[in-house]
Amino acid sequence: MDYEISLLTTMSISVLFALSLNLITGFCGQISLGHATFLGIGAYVTALLGKAGLPFLATLPLSMLLAGAIGAVVGLASLRVRADFLAVTTMGVGFLFVGIIRQQDWLGGELGISGIGGSGLSKTGFMLLALLSTAAVAALCLYIRASWMGRVFNGVAEDEDTMRVLGIDVPRYKLAAFAIGTALAGLAGALYAHHLQFIGPDSFGFVESVTVLSMVVVGGIGSVPGVVIAAALLSALPAWFQFIGDYKLLVYGGLLFLMMRFSPGGMAGLMSRFFNPVQTSAKGER
Amino acid sequence: MNMTDQAVAPLLRIADVTVRFGGLTAIDRVSFDVHPGELLGLIGPNGAGKTTMMRSITGVVRTTAGGVELDGVRLDGMPIERRIRCGLSLSQQLVKPFRGMSLLANVALAAGSAKTSSPLKSLLHLSRREELAVAREMLERVGIAQHAEQNPAIQPLGILKRLEMARALALRPRVLLLDEPLAGLNSKEANALSSTIQDINRQGVTIVLIEHNLGEVMRICSRLVVLDNGRKIAEGAPRVVMNDPAVRAAYLGGDTLASAAADQSDTTTACAALGGQHA
Numbered sequence: 001m002d003y004e005i006s007l008l009t010t011m012s013i014s015v016l017f018a019l020s021l022n023l024i025t026g027f028c029g030q031i032s033l034g035h036a037t038f039l040g041i042g043a044y045v046t047a048l049l050g051k052a053g054l055p056f057l058a059t060l061p062l063s064m065l066l067a068g069a070i071g072a073v074v075g076l077a078s079l080r081v082r083a084d085f086l087a088v089t090t091m092g093v094g095f096l097f098v099g100i101i102r103q104q105d106w107l108g109g110e111l112g113i114s115g116i117g118g119s120g121l122s123k124t125g126f127m128l129l130a131l132l133s134t135a136a137v138a139a140l141c142l143y144i145r146a147s148w149m150g151r152v153f154n155g156v157a158e159d160e161d162t163m164r165v166l167g168i169d170v171p172r173y174k175l176a177a178f179a180i181g182t183a184l185a186g187l188a189g190a191l192y193a194h195h196l197q198f199i200g201p202d203s204f205g206f207v208e209s210v211t212v213l214s215m216v217v218v219g220g221i222g223s224v225p226g227v228v229i230a231a232a233l234l235s236a237l238p239a240w241f242q243f244i245g246d247y248k249l250l251v252y253g254g255l256l257f258l259m260m261r262f263s264p265g266g267m268a269g270l271m272s273r274f275f276n277p278v279q280t281s282a283k284g285e286r
Numbered sequence: 287m288n289m290t291d292q293a294v295a296p297l298l299r300i301a302d303v304t305v306r307f308g309g310l311t312a313i314d315r316v317s318f319d320v321h322p323g324e325l326l327g328l329i330g331p332n333g334a335g336k337t338t339m340m341r342s343i344t345g346v347v348r349t350t351a352g353g354v355e356l357d358g359v360r361l362d363g364m365p366i367e368r369r370i371r372c373g374l375s376l377s378q379q380l381v382k383p384f385r386g387m388s389l390l391a392n393v394a395l396a397a398g399s400a401k402t403s404s405p406l407k408s409l410l411h412l413s414r415r416e417e418l419a420v421a422r423e424m425l426e427r428v429g430i431a432q433h434a435e436q437n438p439a440i441q442p443l444g445i446l447k448r449l450e451m452a453r454a455l456a457l458r459p460r461v462l463l464l465d466e467p468l469a470g471l472n473s474k475e476a477n478a479l480s481s482t483i484q485d486i487n488r489q490g491v492t493i494v495l496i497e498h499n500l501g502e503v504m505r506i507c508s509r510l511v512v513l514d515n516g517r518k519i520a521e522g523a524p525r526v527v528m529n530d531p532a533v534r535a536a537y538l539g540g541d542t543l544a545s546a547a548a549d550q551s552d553t554t555t556a557c558a559a560l561g562g563q564h565a
Contacts, residue, residue: 148401148408155384155395162382165344166396167370167457169404176405 005127006195007239012130013191014235018215018227019137020184025213026222027141027150028177029157030078031087033209034094037074038182040101040204041067042189047113047199056119056194063190064183071182072175079171094209101201112200119194130191137184141224144180153177157222207249214252217259220268230267295358297322297492298343298461302352305335305342305516312338314516315352320461320494325487327507327524328496331536334513336496337379340465343494344376345369357460371403375459379466381446383438389449390434393421396456424452427489428482444475448482461492468499480506500537504528512536 021035042063049059077089101107119126144150152173155163160170193199211234219230234252238245263270296319305313313335320326330336341347343354345366354361361369370376383392397420401411425431428448438446447467454462464483468476480502487493487506497503503510503524510527512520514536520527527533 143412144409146412148398148411148414149405151395151398151414152402152405152408154386158384158386159382162378162384164365164367165370165376165378166453167367167399168402169367173405173408 002123005123007236009123009127009130009191009195010239011232011235012127012134013188013195014212014215015228015231016130016134016137016191017185017188018212018219018231019134019141019224020181020188021212022216022219022222022224022227023141023144023184024177024181025216026227027144027153027157028174029153030075030174030177031083032090033087033206033213034074034090034092034097035182035185035212036204036206036208037094037097038067038071038185039189039192039208039212040097040199040201041070042186043193043199043204044101044107044113044189045186046190047116047193048107050116050194051113056121060187060190064186067186067189068179068183071185072179074182075175075178078174078178091206091209094204094206098201098205101204108200110201112198112203113193114198116193116197116199126195130195133187133191137187138224138228145224149173149176154222210249210256211252214256214259216266217256218266220266220270221264223266223268226266226268226271294322296320297357298494299355300339300343300352301355303339303342303349303354304351305338305347306350312516313342313349313513316513316516316518317352318511318518318521320492322492323487323490324508325484325493325495325506327503327510328494328513329498329500329503329510330513330519333515334536335516336513337465338516339513340376340463340494340496343369343463344374370457371399373460375454375457375462377450377454377462377464377467379469381443381450383446383449383453385437385439387437388435389425389430389438389441389445389452390418390421392438392449393424393452393456394418396453397421397424399457420456421452424456425449427455427486428452443470444479447471447479451482451486455486455491459491461494462486464493464495464497466496466498468497468502476502500528 017039021032024030024032045063045066046056046059049062050056074090074093078086081089102110107113121129144153152163152168155166155168156170156173163170215231215234216227218234219228220226238248244251259266265272298320300316300318302315302317303313304311304315316339328336328339338347342349345361345364349362356372356374359372361372364372383389384395394414394417397417398414402408422431422434425434428451430445430448430452433441433445438449441449451464451467467483468479471479476499483493483495484506495503495507507524509522510520510524511518512527512533519532519536520530
């Protein structure tokens with residue numbers, strides 16, 4: 001039973017993390033190849049503050065705050081560069097983060113931080129907390145999608161120049177997407193740190209960023225249910241099949257490639273094509 | 287009518303605008319006013335600087351000197367989205383609808399500008415019932431309400447041009463800038479669309495129309511500003527402007543007329559020289 005609880009917690013955290021990237025990349029169309037950085041910031045904040053004696057629940061908002069603040073700064077890059085240049089920039093931020101962590105002894109350096117704990121909750125309680133947070137974030141995503149913010153994000157993702165002609169302050173919306181998305185990644189990171197009770201620089205590297213991006217792409221960029229299902233499945237796979245864990249980058253990179261090549265809309269796109277082959281009517285009427 | 291127009295303060299004032307790209311002067315000290323309620327045509331041959339003029343009004347191009355004022359508010363230095371919020375609205379020459387949504391949703395997105403002025407505000411609003419109603423009204427105004435639920439991806443250019451105009455109107459602009467709305471349409475479509483533009487103007491929307499189609503411009507505009515080589519060469523009522531020799535020269539090819547004049551003066555001097563010899 002312990003194993004199932006642990007697996008469910010892991011899956012839940014992955015879903016939360018993937019949803020946070022989906023907000024930036026899926027909703028607002030800003031690609032990020034360094035999203036694991038914000039998972040890491042959240043994890044390190046909660047670990048260090050926890051060691052300093054702060055109660056677990058008090059560290060959660062601080063994790064989100066710092067991750068979101070740094071996320072907004074990284075988001076400034078999206079005001080200058082677009083598409084592939086933004087991908088390279090965010091990738092650089094990811095390497096920078098890992099590079100800094102490795103060199104700082106007070107952050108644990110290469111060895112990382114172990115013995116994190118004291119969430120004060122039982123394993124089941126922690127699982128419920130993770131599931132509850134993920135459900136809340138999924139609900140928030142659906143709400144944003146249905147709000148005017150979601151409509152603007154949608155427009156920015158498709159054609160930001162036209163959005164400016166409609167009087168939309170595109171830079172502020174992009175920063176908002178980065179701030180919200182990275183803050184939620186910080187929340188995922190905090191849960192992650194307390195779940196594994198050990199964090200190190202390798203947990204937040206490029207591989208993790210590609211993994212979460214492949215979850216979003218496989219699910220269907222922008223689709224909340226698609227991303228939830230894809231992230232849940234893809235995070236469970238390494239636990240079920242040892243070789244996937246061993247060849248993570250190969251498997252996820254391959255999936256990313258195959259999806260981009262054959263179904264850019266992800267699973268959500270496949271489904272809607274399957275059930276609704278001739279889609280001439282406009283979607284998104286609310 | 288012009289007298290009363292002059293009496294009211296201009297709505298849009300272009301004052302000594304100069305735009306230089308490196309060594310090239312695209313716009314050279316151009317000034318004109320747009321009065322409330324008028325339909326002003328901005329015309330000129332290819333390369334005259336019409337599009338650059340439009341872009342310096344919307345803020346896509348930075349002016350080297352001079353300024354643009356909308357109802358007393360200086361727009362210089364503002365990015366395009368702030369100028370739009372000040373009351374400008376642009377219907378682009380290249381029509382770019384959002385393809386993932388219906389025509390109605392496209393226009394509603396523009397109509398929601400009050401709810402999208404800041405991210406926080408946009409997050410707090412869900413309903414778009416009012417915006418959909420406004421959008422439907424705008425689609426009716428430009429005559430494509432029957433296509434409201436359809437996707438723009440399957441529409442012909444004529445419909446898309448009207449969609450672009452409906453979207454610009456949905457922003458409730460004080461001045462509507464139309465950048466070559468008739469380009470790419472056949473004469474029948476162009477005639478119908480310019481009548482629509484005229485109707486919209488009669489309903490009280492101030493319009494600046496940049497257009498190549500002189501026939502339609504002559505038919506619907508109340509006043510013209512003519513640019514050539516980045517300079518304003520004429521301004522006034524359509525018939526008067528089109529009879530202006532400078533305008534005719536610009537359209538028929540400045541070189542021929544100028545060289546004809548040069549030839550003429552050459553002959554006169556030659557004659558004078560001959561006369562001198564004779565004397």
